[in-house]
Amino acid sequence: MKTLFDKIWDRHVVDTLPDGTVQLYIDRLYCHEVTSPQAFDGLRRRGLKPLRPDRVICVADHNIPTVNQDKPISDLVSRHQVETLEKNCREFGLTYYGIRHPRNGIVHVTGPELGLTLPGMTVVCGDSHTSTHGALGAVAFGIGTSEVEMTLATQCLLQRKPKTMRINVDGRLRRDVTAKDLALFLISKMTTGGATGYFVEYAGETIRNCTMEERLTICNMSIEMGARGGMIAPDEKTFEYVYGTDFAPRWDAWDKSKAEWTALCSDDDAVFDAEFSFRAEAVEPMVTFGTNPGMAMGIRERIPVPESAEDSERSSWLKALEYMGFEPWEPILDKPVDYVFLGSCTNGRIEDFAAFASIVKGKKKADNVTAWLVPGSHTVAKQIRARNIDKILEEAGFELRQPGCSACLAMNDDKVPPGKYVVSTSNRNFEGRQGPGARTILASPIVAAAAAITGKITDPREIYTYES
Amino acid sequence: MKERFETITSTCVPLPLENVDTDQIIPARFLKATTKDGFGELLFHDWRFDKAGDPNPDFVLNRGRHKGIILVTGKNFGSGSSREHAAWAIAGYGFRAIVSSFFADIFKNNALNNGLLPVVVSQLFLAETLDLLAEFPEAMLTIDLPEQTIHSHLSGRVESFEINPFKKECLIKGHDDIDYLLSRKDIIEAYEKRV
Incomplete structure (x- = not known):
């Protein structure tokens, strides 16, 4: 009687404090140049090092120009911020995908496509659109800079368990109606704060029929209805998307992981704190x-x-x-x-x-x-x-x-x-x-x-x- | 060590708008700094200053009618981005507490991690307080963190508010989560061996 969210969350509970606050283990921390510099300063001030540097991936994406990337960034303040991330990665021994690195890109695009985010993981980043990664069947959510520092220092966060919500969408999307239209439709129905305090699982025929890229779009927009994150149970499409990516498990490890991931779905008798259902045919280009x-x-x-x-x-x-x-x-x-x-x-x-x-x-x-x-x-x-x-x-x-x-x-x-x-x-x-x-x-x-x-x-x- | 939080009594600054997002609190173009300093001067920048950079006389922070260390604002305050710069800007300006009927999740955590108390009140309390403030800028609120109550002096209304006990203790003692988590390294390592 567990939800998909419960299954992943419970597996990552390191300890529960007397007041119910959970010490949650984080499998993957992504950092970008905008929300990380003060976190690295915090580490230096306290004389700390990242606890698990192999779990941290840093990417420059917010500030970088989209022309002439072979030249130095002309905006000096932006350049300083990007260089600060690079310096911090060198000082603390972290993986860095800077401008022009073949693995560079927007952190929420490049992470999933490299297999750095996998089903069943807990994923955080100092960025609200971390909800994107939930499309792979991960518990992924945005955090602030203090929490980036916490994760760097301890690979853990102190969290209250959010409430769970399921949004079911059934039926077929009409011609020229995309996953983005569905996301905007759902937000217009739920309102911009309607899912605040909840972690959302998207389910139903329409969601199952979505490609992985469509699912990434839908989960990406979860935060726009106030949700902590959005997620979709992994299935064959997920496994196909992940298989063969740079960081996906291989050989025997793949078979073992896939077997574990297959169990990641809400049980039939799982109870959600809130549940909503919509028809795909009702969605117009938005x-x-x-x-x-x-x-x-x-x-x-x-x-x-x-x-x-x-x-x-x-x-x-x-x-x-x-x-x-x-x-x-x-x-x-x-x-x-x-x-x-x-x-x-x-x-x-x-x-x-x-x-x-x-x-x-x-x-x-x-x-x-x-x-x-x-x-x-x-x-x-x-x-x-x-x-x-x-x-x-x-x-x-x-x-x-x-x-x-x-x-x-x-x-x-x-x-x-x-x-x-x-x-x-x-x-x-x-x-x-x-x-x-x-x-x-x-x-x-x-x-x-x-x-x-x-x-x-x-x-x-x-x-x-x-x-x- | 952060500044300790106990009980505050203050006049208030009203911002009677809903869904005030983090891009209004601190626009993205100001997020290029690598320290936490100076964001208070940029708080609500594009509402507070005109295109030429001069103060907009109609904006509440410039009008001079309302002052204080408590911000009172419409529901879903802090929606949008996870930028902690929003909390740094509000705290940097001098606010110690924000009163609304609900806050966006990530913003709420960011505020708590910076000694800034988000106080969730009923719609009724909020609407009444905003109405009172429009007419009586001298209206005061008392926020008692140990007792978890908020008291409107003019109306006499008192409400209790929720806060997670761990965060409450952190605020009162001026501790943060990292101090606590660092003391539990052995538990983290035991977990890693277990899974």
Whole structure:
């Protein structure tokens, strides 16, 4: 009667304190340059060394430029932060995948694709989108810098056991409706804080039919409904995805691991603290219209306003619409678009580039649109070339950039100017997220591609007959 | 050793918005520092300052009507990123406690790890406090951590709040999790041998 989450969590309990706080063992710690420097300083101040350096992987991704990666980073503050990570890795003997390293990429893209995250693991990183790794059947969650320091020093965290939630999705997704649309749909139903305090397991026919990359997209967005993490029981698709990756177990060890992983599923009589069910057919291609990912709707709908009498909710909502330059009840279709961003740990994988290419193939990018296409890792960039997707994109007037987090949070030079609209395949449409004053509309790679071709918000189901 | 937390009584700064995310608390472009210093000056930067970098006179931190070491704000405060810089910015500005009807999980842990107390109150307590503050900037709250109570002086309302006992003790004694975990190294090694 255990849930998938319980099975993995219980196995990692080192000890339980009298008040119920759990000392949890962490199998994998990922660090990036932004949330780690103060943790390493903490170690130095206390005269400590990482307890299990072989369990720690460090990657530069947030700050790095997506052009001219062969040259030094021109932003000196960014350069200092990236160099600080490199120095810390050298000092403490940690694995480091820096800029241009073949294993470099966004930590949540490169980790799973290298087999550094495996089913049954506990995985943490000073980054809320660590929830992505749950797609492999791992307990993965974001932590703060103090907790990064704790994990470095002791390979453990002190945690309260979160509540469990299961979200079941059954039925078939309609044509041109992707995993990203499903994620935005679920967040719009659950609201941006609706799963706070919970760890979510996604289950049901639709989820089982999703590819691994689609599952990574869904788990990635779990944090946007407030969930500590999201996860999916490992199955044959998971094993196929992991098999043969650089760090996956091999030979006898593989057979043994696979047998253990096969048992990682919620028991039939497992009880969740909360459970919700949805139908896949109800999901339309989605877009956001406000300043949190819960403010999402079907692309053909009109911008809603809550009937709530609560002042703080209403004023937050209207403030969001004002920031976006939208009026209540107006349609979002045909709104002009200035920028398109394809990439991020949400949608920066090969299937995302293939989907984008399938829409723009044989068409031309709209002149009024600036498009940033940023692969999630060097491996993804290689796959794009191997499948000749780069040629299709080039012929349609698009250029590929080099891997990194890029415009998702605009810590590098990829900033959307104030007041401009960007259709973005990333995960957050917060005020200023993609540059001060930038107006973000979150969407799938397919909706982003349609906007890139027409220069306005377009239902992708209409693009097949569109002449550019 | 962090600053010890016991009982505080203070006027409050109201921010009557919901879902205040970490990008509003501290925008990503300010996360390039490699120390914890200086984030207080950047707290709520893009609401607090205009494009030219001048203080926005309408923002609560600039208006001068409300002062204090307690921030009172709408539900789901601190949603979004895991950046601890958000907690450093709020603590760095001088706040010691934040009152809301619920907090985002990672933010809540980050706050507790920095001697900043997140106090979860009922919707009613929150709405009433925000209403009172709009009219009476001198309204005071007392937060008693050992007793786990929050007292609104003007309305007379008292509520108790939850906090995990371990974190409570850390806050009161000024300890942190690492001090504790380091004392348990043998248990960690025994676990590693067991699995």
